[in-house]
Amino acid sequence: MSKTSWLASGAAVAALCLGVSAAQAQDKDILVGLITKTDTNPFFVKMREGASAKADELGVKFQAFAGKFDGDNDTQVQAVENLIAAGASGILIVASDTKAIVPTIQKAKDAGLLVIALDTPLEPMEAAQATFATDNFHAGQLIGEWAKRTLGDDAAAKANIAFIDAHESQPTVDVARDQGFMDGFGIDIKDAARRGDEDDPRIVGHEMGEGSEVGGRNGMETLLQKNFDVNVVYTINEPTAAGAWEALKSAGKNDGSVLVTSVDGGCPGVKNVADGVIGATSMQFPLLMASLGVEAIVEHARNGTVPAPSEGLTFTNTGVKLVTDKPVEGLESITSDEAMKLCWG
Amino acid sequence: MSSDDTPHFSERAGLGHRTINFLHSNPTIIPLLVLLIGLAVFSAIVGKRFFHPFNLSLVLQQVTVIGMLALAQTLIILTAGIDLSVGAIMVLSSIAMGQMALTLGLPPEIALIGGILVGAGCGALNGLLITWLRLPPFIVTLGTWSIFNAIVQFWSGGQTIRQQEIQADAAILQWTGTAMQFGAWRLTIGSVLMLGLAAFLWYMLNRTAYGRHVYAVGNDPEAARLSGIRTRRVLFSAYLLAGLICGLAGWVLIGRIGAVSPLGGGSANLDSITAVVIGGTSLFGGRGSILGTLIGALIVGFFRNGLALAGLDVLWQEFSIGCLIIMAVGFDQWLRRISN
Amino acid sequence: MSGPAPDAAGRLPILAARDLRKAYGRVVAMDGADFDLYPGEILGVIGDNGAGKSSMIAALAGAVRPDSGEIWLNGQEVRFANPMDARAKGIETVFQTLAMAPALTIVDNLFLGREYRKPGLRGRMFRALDRGRMRAEARRHLSELGLATIQNIDQVVETLSGGQRQGVAVARACAFGSRVIILDEPTAALGVKESRKVLDLILDVRRRGISVVLISHNMPHVFEIADRVHIHRLGRRIAQVSPAQISMSDAVAIMTGAMAPPQVSI
Numbered sequence: 001m002s003k004t005s006w007l008a009s010g011a012a013v014a015a016l017c018l019g020v021s022a023a024q025a026q027d028k029d030i031l032v033g034l035i036t037k038t039d040t041n042p043f044f045v046k047m048r049e050g051a052s053a054k055a056d057e058l059g060v061k062f063q064a065f066a067g068k069f070d071g072d073n074d075t076q077v078q079a080v081e082n083l084i085a086a087g088a089s090g091i092l093i094v095a096s097d098t099k100a101i102v103p104t105i106q107k108a109k110d111a112g113l114l115v116i117a118l119d120t121p122l123e124p125m126e127a128a129q130a131t132f133a134t135d136n137f138h139a140g141q142l143i144g145e146w147a148k149r150t151l152g153d154d155a156a157a158k159a160n161i162a163f164i165d166a167h168e169s170q171p172t173v174d175v176a177r178d179q180g181f182m183d184g185f186g187i188d189i190k191d192a193a194r195r196g197d198e199d200d201p202r203i204v205g206h207e208m209g210e211g212s213e214v215g216g217r218n219g220m221e222t223l224l225q226k227n228f229d230v231n232v233v234y235t236i237n238e239p240t241a242a243g244a245w246e247a248l249k250s251a252g253k254n255d256g257s258v259l260v261t262s263v264d265g266g267c268p269g270v271k272n273v274a275d276g277v278i279g280a281t282s283m284q285f286p287l288l289m290a291s292l293g294v295e296a297i298v299e300h301a302r303n304g305t306v307p308a309p310s311e312g313l314t315f316t317n318t319g320v321k322l323v324t325d326k327p328v329e330g331l332e333s334i335t336s337d338e339a340m341k342l343c344w345g
Numbered sequence: 346m347s348s349d350d351t352p353h354f355s356e357r358a359g360l361g362h363r364t365i366n367f368l369h370s371n372p373t374i375i376p377l378l379v380l381l382i383g384l385a386v387f388s389a390i391v392g393k394r395f396f397h398p399f400n401l402s403l404v405l406q407q408v409t410v411i412g413m414l415a416l417a418q419t420l421i422i423l424t425a426g427i428d429l430s431v432g433a434i435m436v437l438s439s440i441a442m443g444q445m446a447l448t449l450g451l452p453p454e455i456a457l458i459g460g461i462l463v464g465a466g467c468g469a470l471n472g473l474l475i476t477w478l479r480l481p482p483f484i485v486t487l488g489t490w491s492i493f494n495a496i497v498q499f500w501s502g503g504q505t506i507r508q509q510e511i512q513a514d515a516a517i518l519q520w521t522g523t524a525m526q527f528g529a530w531r532l533t534i535g536s537v538l539m540l541g542l543a544a545f546l547w548y549m550l551n552r553t554a555y556g557r558h559v560y561a562v563g564n565d566p567e568a569a570r571l572s573g574i575r576t577r578r579v580l581f582s583a584y585l586l587a588g589l590i591c592g593l594a595g596w597v598l599i600g601r602i603g604a605v606s607p608l609g610g611g612s613a614n615l616d617s618i619t620a621v622v623i624g625g626t627s628l629f630g631g632r633g634s635i636l637g638t639l640i641g642a643l644i645v646g647f648f649r650n651g652l653a654l655a656g657l658d659v660l661w662q663e664f665s666i667g668c669l670i671i672m673a674v675g676f677d678q679w680l681r682r683i684s685n
Numbered sequence: 686m687s688g689p690a691p692d693a694a695g696r697l698p699i700l701a702a703r704d705l706r707k708a709y710g711r712v713v714a715m716d717g718a719d720f721d722l723y724p725g726e727i728l729g730v731i732g733d734n735g736a737g738k739s740s741m742i743a744a745l746a747g748a749v750r751p752d753s754g755e756i757w758l759n760g761q762e763v764r765f766a767n768p769m770d771a772r773a774k775g776i777e778t779v780f781q782t783l784a785m786a787p788a789l790t791i792v793d794n795l796f797l798g799r800e801y802r803k804p805g806l807r808g809r810m811f812r813a814l815d816r817g818r819m820r821a822e823a824r825r826h827l828s829e830l831g832l833a834t835i836q837n838i839d840q841v842v843e844t845l846s847g848g849q850r851q852g853v854a855v856a857r858a859c860a861f862g863s864r865v866i867i868l869d870e871p872t873a874a875l876g877v878k879e880s881r882k883v884l885d886l887i888l889d890v891r892r893r894g895i896s897v898v899l900i901s902h903n904m905p906h907v908f909e910i911a912d913r914v915h916i917h918r919l920g921r922r923i924a925q926v927s928p929a930q931i932s933m934s935d936a937v938a939i940m941t942g943a944m945a946p947p948q949v950s951i
Contacts, residue, residue, distance in 0.1 A: 039498060039503065040497075040498055040501075040503050040607045040608055041503065041608070042503050042504060042505075044503075045502075045503040068494070068611075069611040069612075168658075168659045168660060205653075205656075207653070207659075208659050210611075211608070212606070212608035212609040212611075213505075213602035213603075213604055213606050213608060213609060214410075214598075214601070214602055214608075214609040214610075215609070216602075217601060217602055218407055221403055221407065222650065222653045222654070225394065225400055225403065225650070225653075225654055226394075226653075226654060226656075239505065239606065239608055242505075242507070242508065242602070242603070242604055243602050245508075245603075246508065246522075246601070246602055246603045249603075250522075250524065268504075268505055268507050271507060271509075272507065275509055277509075345503075345504065365844070366837070366840060366844050369840075369841050369843075369844055548811075552811075552813050552814055552816075553811075553812045553813065553814060554800035554802070554812065554814060555812070557789070557793055557797065557800060557814075558797075558798075560786065560788065560789055560793075561786045561789060561793075561797055564786040564787060564788040564789060565784075565785070565786040565787060567782070567784065568782070568783075568784040568785055568786045568794075568797070569786065569797070569798075571768060571780065571784040572784060572797040572798035572799075573768075573769040573772070573798035573799070574797070574798050631786060631787075631788040631789075632788045
């Protein structure tokens with residue numbers, strides 16, 4: 001073919017593409033993708049349900065992906081790439097590795113997708129165009145403050161606190177809740193972005209439970225071995241708390257002498273509050289997170305608007321409520337009965 | 346030349362050769378030494394908090410679930426196979442037990458047996474694919490790992506059945522978590538079950554013809570076949586038995602965490618292989634022992650516990666386990682090489 | 686066709702075959718092969734690679750089923766479905782690879798597939814191995830063949846030398862009341878000294894009344910201990926000669942086709 005023929009064909013193809021994409025932008029055939037850490041945790045199951053329902057309501061297409069285990073970055077990378085290839089308008093992602101996923105997210109943004117981080121902010125947070133999350137630091141603060149006020153100032157000054165986090169790699173949600181709890185309890189957290197740089201003698205130690213019952217049990221046992229007089233326990237989520245409780249029971253410390261705190265607000269966790277296993281938990285709203293996220297992507301696909309963060313924050317706060325049957329003065333909370341109506345899972 | 350007119354072969358004497366022959370016949374000595382040295386070192390560093398019956402029995406409880414999976418894995422690895430689905434079979438069996446008892450409303454004892462049979466069924470599937478379709482065990486169990494995980498997700502709906510509900514309706518599922526006190530020592534029924542299972546497998550592998558056949562099939566399948574051993578039957582039965590053991594492990598898991606949960610079990614397969622390898626069993630088949638696996642599981646447990654009590658970061662636990670694995674495999678290879 | 690006729694001395698072969706044929710597609714492995722082994726003799730079997738002697742031996746050992754032809758054991762026609770069948774009738778084969786699991790002990794290997802169980806309940810219900818009995822018998826078999834200096838029969842086989850392993854394999858073949866032992870290249874992987882010992886071992890086996898088929902490429906070895914030599918070529922037996930009456934080079938020449946086989950077969 002001659003040069004002019006090439007140029008002509010190239011121009012024609014380009015015009016065709018532009019025309020097609022213009023048509024697409026007006027098309028109601030929008031695809032929203034949701035990528036969660038796993039599909040076994042009821043938190044993510046609820047998220048998926050909420051997103052799917054919202055997508056149906058708005059008349060757009062929806063695809064859900066999940067990693068094989070908490071910490072599985074590779075599957076999430078592939079999911080992002082698949083969504084780019086499928087021509088999605090936007091991605092909602094709960095990142096397993098908040099740092100490692102960033103380059104792939106950049107690829108999605110470069111391809112014109114709107115990326116919203118759910119629940120777990122990316123590192124750096126600006127890697128996603130918006131973040132819809134619980135204020136995890138605030139969630140931690142609520143339970144930390146509850147623990148301190150329950151003990152009273154004297155006992156709190158001499159408390160022995162056990163921390164059962166999720167992963168050694170310090171993902172944002174893990175660090176935020178942990179540091180929030182310390183801050184609420186009155187421990188000097190030094191660098192709020194790092195866990196483990198504190199030197200408060202009340203800290204018995206940090207064990208990694210990977211967010212499961214088994215990890216919670218193992219972690220609690222090890223911390224009890226370090227210091228049998230643990231009387232406050234922070235756990236990253238409610239399955240971890242349930243496992244920790246088994247260890248406490250086995251050690252004969254399930255007599256109310258130990259305060260167990262957690263974050264999540266899943267229905268099994270709320271039932272555990274009612275049963276006295278968990279003293280207080282901070283409830284999150286995954287369904288709200290997901291449906292707001294779908295709405296935002298559809299809005300962006302239609303009008304190009306990017307969601308704005310909440311007042312004074314760098315992300316959109318989807319709210320958190322303290323759930324406890326032992327309320328303390330000066331700290332707003334709801335009872336487990338009330339929470340059963342709001343819980344998920 | 347000797348005055349004998351009957352043919353004979355002179356013995357290769359010498360301390361070096363005798364030591365090598367001894368190690369050949371008793372390879373479990375090395376992991377035992379590692380365990381004893383580890384115990385001594387950690388006792389010195391951490392002190393009485395480590396070397397106290399309470400802590401020692403705690404570690405035994407902590408390694409019980411993985412230990413049972415490692416027993417199943419030993420059987421498979423002895424046949425020169427590998428089973429990546431052991432963790433998934435365990436979780437699936439526990440889900441089956443919980444769902445049968447609480448959702449399907451079956452009597453708890455039936456649900457218990459049903460769950461264990463689900464485990465055996467999973468093992469049978471592995472065995473069939475490997476012996477009948479003659480697919481490599483690594484590939485097969487890699488696939489069934491995902492399949493069983495998917496069934497876990499489907500059957501449980503992502504939901505955990507809480508400890509309180511099980512206690513109310515099917516307490517027998519938690520029975521393995523019951524603790525018994527022997528002076529300052531504390532053992533759970535689950536740990537006793539594991540030790541009993543280990544004893545049974547030891548007997549089977551060392552005192553019955555079937556055990557000899559398992560070793561032969563793993564060490565030299567052609568020699569086994571030429572000796573009249575039905576190699577496919579031996580392989581199938583190994584996977585079936587492994588699945589059954591994983592089902593029992595599911596029961597012990599419920600006892601340990603109280604709940605029936607689809608979480609957890611993620612890295613259990615690799616943890617079980619770690620225990621088997623550190624215990625001196627060769628990944629190439631035909632060499633190894635049940636006692637070695639128990640020691641391997643204890644080594645992993647004691648190292649994790651000791652390093653945690655010594656206040657070191659979790660990453661040092663991972664580092665040391667990795668070093669132990671490489672040393673164990675290196676030693677096994679060395680032993681093979683010098684004998685040829 | 687009725688069984689083979691007695692030879693000049695009036696002996697009947699203990700193992701014989703007539704007109705064995707086997708083809709794998711277009712490749713003909715056996716083209717009407719005959720075979721005679723007389724009681725208490727050592728028969729050397731020589732033939733070039735691809736001559737088909739392995740197929741014939743495999744048929745006699747039960748590892749391969751011939752397309753046609755007959756095999757007689759002690760005058761009775763027999764059909765072997767598999768090597769275990771042949772073993773059951775007293776034909777043991779010591780394969781070139783020895784068929785021993787290297788990580789298992791001498792005792793384990795000796796009784797692999799034929800283990801003894803303890804008598805009574807312990808054997809039947811608990812399926813316990815009678816290790817004492819197996820060890821005692823293993824020791825007995827080894828000393829009968831003059832291998833008493835293998836001190837530790839709980840030694841694993843891979844720690845033995847090549848010649849010792851061969852000895853154990855031969856002891857296994859002798860141990861189970863066999864009438865015929867087929868040895869496939871027993872000295873192929875051995876040095877001079879160890880080969881010597883294996884040859885003496887084979888003579889010992891004959892002394893015990895067992896007939897031996899010795900397949901080998903090593904002419905000096907064959908000519909040293911064989912009573913008769915079976916020469917195989919192009920899928921059939923072309924000659925049976927006596928080592929006393931023919932030179933090694935002539936035998937090789939017949940084997941490769943350079944020389945015509947003698948008219949009279951013995």
